[in-house]
Amino acid sequence: MFSLVRGSVCAHLARRHAHSIPSFTHLNAVTHDDLAHFAKILPPNAILSTLPPNLNSADDLVPYNVDWMGKYHGQATTVLRPRTTQQVSDIVKFCASRRIGIVPQCGNTGLVGGSISLQKEIVLSLGAMNSVRSFDPVSGVLAADAGCILESLSDYIARYNHIMPLDLGAKGSCQIGGNISTNAGGLRFLRYGSLHGTVLGLEVVLPDGTVLDQLSTLRKDNTGYDLKQLFIGAEGTLGVITGVSILTPPAPRASNNIFLALPHFKNVLPLFQTVKRQLGEILSAFEYIDRTAYDMGLEHGLGPILNPDEVGDAQCFVLAETSGGNHDHDSEKLNNLLESLMSADEPLIYTGTLSQSPGQFASLWALREGLTECLQKEGKPYKYDLSVPLAEFQNVVDAVRARLISKGLYGDHGITKVMGYGHVGDGNLHLNAIAKYGYRPELEAALEPFIYELVASHKGSVSAEHGIGSMKTSALRYSKNDVSIEWMRKIKHVFDPLNIMNPGKVLPSV
Numbered sequence: 001m002f003s004l005v006r007g008s009v010c011a012h013l014a015r016r017h018a019h020s021i022p023s024f025t026h027l028n029a030v031t032h033d034d035l036a037h038f039a040k041i042l043p044p045n046a047i048l049s050t051l052p053p054n055l056n057s058a059d060d061l062v063p064y065n066v067d068w069m070g071k072y073h074g075q076a077t078t079v080l081r082p083r084t085t086q087q088v089s090d091i092v093k094f095c096a097s098r099r100i101g102i103v104p105q106c107g108n109t110g111l112v113g114g115s116i117s118l119q120k121e122i123v124l125s126l127g128a129m130n131s132v133r134s135f136d137p138v139s140g141v142l143a144a145d146a147g148c149i150l151e152s153l154s155d156y157i158a159r160y161n162h163i164m165p166l167d168l169g170a171k172g173s174c175q176i177g178g179n180i181s182t183n184a185g186g187l188r189f190l191r192y193g194s195l196h197g198t199v200l201g202l203e204v205v206l207p208d209g210t211v212l213d214q215l216s217t218l219r220k221d222n223t224g225y226d227l228k229q230l231f232i233g234a235e236g237t238l239g240v241i242t243g244v245s246i247l248t249p250p251a252p253r254a255s256n257n258i259f260l261a262l263p264h265f266k267n268v269l270p271l272f273q274t275v276k277r278q279l280g281e282i283l284s285a286f287e288y289i290d291r292t293a294y295d296m297g298l299e300h301g302l303g304p305i306l307n308p309d310e311v312g313d314a315q316c317f318v319l320a321e322t323s324g325g326n327h328d329h330d331s332e333k334l335n336n337l338l339e340s341l342m343s344a345d346e347p348l349i350y351t352g353t354l355s356q357s358p359g360q361f362a363s364l365w366a367l368r369e370g371l372t373e374c375l376q377k378e379g380k381p382y383k384y385d386l387s388v389p390l391a392e393f394q395n396v397v398d399a400v401r402a403r404l405i406s407k408g409l410y411g412d413h414g415i416t417k418v419m420g421y422g423h424v425g426d427g428n429l430h431l432n433a434i435a436k437y438g439y440r441p442e443l444e445a446a447l448e449p450f451i452y453e454l455v456a457s458h459k460g461s462v463s464a465e466h467g468i469g470s471m472k473t474s475a476l477r478y479s480k481n482d483v484s485i486e487w488m489r490k491i492k493h494v495f496d497p498l499n500i501m502n503p504g505k506v507l508p509s510v
């Protein structure tokens with residue numbers, strides 16, 4: 001039923017190409033002597049290790065060894081927390097000489113097991129590098145250390161009436177270096193675009209310890225290859241990002257939102273077209289939530305947003321946001337939109353609500369933003385962030401649920417809920433399947449590669465936002481052809497021939 005993927009050809013190609021990457025199992029574990037060397041670079045409180053002489057407990061390392069979902073459990077014995085780029089460089093240089101693997105880590109909120117060590121690597125945590133380096137209120141260019149928390153940066157520039165070009169549910173913990181390394185999308189993507197456009201410069205410590213200073217604040221610079229682009233979304237496999245310069249837009253003077261209940265999924269696309277036509281340039285987000293996700297949000301206290309009687313049997317919901325320059329003008333546009341939607345001969349919506357105050361604005365967003373955390377409370381979520389054609393969003397969710405039912409794995413004993421929500425404006429579906437009683441191999445086997453084959457059959461992407469990490473290395477081939485993967489390997493080999501930088505992530509092992 002689904003298009004065949006060239007897995008065996010890919011594996012064959014990988015075996016014979018000249019740029020094979022050494023397996024990370026040939027890397028060395030940290031020793032007592034290594035710790036003594038790290039102690040020459042860092043103060044004692046910047047080194048955590050279960051090895052002597054530190055003898056920290058394994059519990060001390062849990063925040064670095066276990067990911068946000070509790071799905072990936074790392075093996076690192078040692079965590080290093082540098083404060084300066086020079087310290088990062090010294091550490092990396094030493095690790096290269098000793099063949100010690102390095103996992104760069106910022107907020108550890110990644111959702112694909114990219115920030116967790118797989119074997120004997122150290123965790124290089126950037127969290128202590130958390131200073132703003134400069135901000136120019138005229139150009140809006142912010143330069144900051146990689147370990148700055150996204151929300152702290154937002155707060156910092158808010159005093160100059162600027163906002164960060166990205167926003168996501170993890171903003172209170174994720175850090176800008178991690179955001180850039182995962183090329184995070186998030187809730188403002190529709191308006192401000194990708195980090196490939198807004199990041200102006202990076203400072204990166206390369207796998208041999210060299211500092212690549214490309215911390216440009218120029219908006220235009222056509223002097224040859226744009227190397228920084230390679231590190232955006234590289235998930236720590238090409239180097240350690242230590243500094244960032246990023247273009248921040250002025251804060252919109254007026255932000256409004258509406259929340260709409262739709263009878264059927266098939267109304268989402270015509271609604272999107274109508275909303276784009278009527279709101280034009282002030283539309284800044286168009287988010288989709290299916291009924292299962294909406295009900296889960298309500299069960300966890302994120303509503304009610306709409307009158308339950310008016311919602312009736314609505315199959316899905318849409319949150320649309322405007323960001324413009326004139327509150328009354330934007331509000332009037334939204335009001336007109338809502339009225340025209342409600343009074344149409346064949347209405348696309350059952351009902352809707354328009355925020356009337358900053359408090360209401362925040363509570364409409366709270367349901368959408370809170371869904372990821374609700375999933376954690378429900379059980380263990382299998383999370384897939386997919387790019388598929390908009391028209392297929394619901395079909396993909398339904399196909400996965402049907403697959404689980406056919407395998408006898410849908411229900412309390414297996415997957416209790418399958419749901420979809422996401423950024424319609426970006427063609428990005430977040431598909432989630434909740435295992436109430438924990439992750440189990442037979443559940444994963446029912447979901448993968450089924451979901452990846454489904455995505456490939458729609459010519460989609462197995463990762464719209466979260467990246468590949470260690471979770472999807474074998475799924476990379478569903479979205480990248482052999483030639484692309486071969487060139488990715490060549491690039492990795494040029495930067496990191498010893499494969500010390502986040503080994504086992506992104507590229508499938510050879």
Ligand SMILES: Cc1cc2nc3c(=O)[nH]c(=O)nc-3n(C[C@H](O)[C@H](O)[C@H](O)COP(=O)(O)OP(=O)(O)OC[C@H]3O[C@@H](n4cnc5c(N)ncnc54)[C@H](O)[C@@H]3O)c2cc1C
Pocket residue numbers: 068103104105106107108109110111113114115116126146167168169170173174175176177178179180181182183184185186187235236237239240241242372373465466469502505
């Ligand atoms: C509640 C919640 C909501 C989320 N919402 C979204 C969303 O809307 N959109 C979206 O795109 N993602 C979302 N995510 C996932 C997203 O990938 C992360 O939240 C974020 O971008 C990762 O930042 P971090 O600082 O936690 O990075 P980490 O988790 O620490 O690291 C992520 C990856 O980047 C690498 N890395 C980290 N720091 C560096 C560095 N300095 N140099 C080189 N490599 C580095 C790591 O090795 C790892 O591979 C969400 C996650 C959560 C928990």
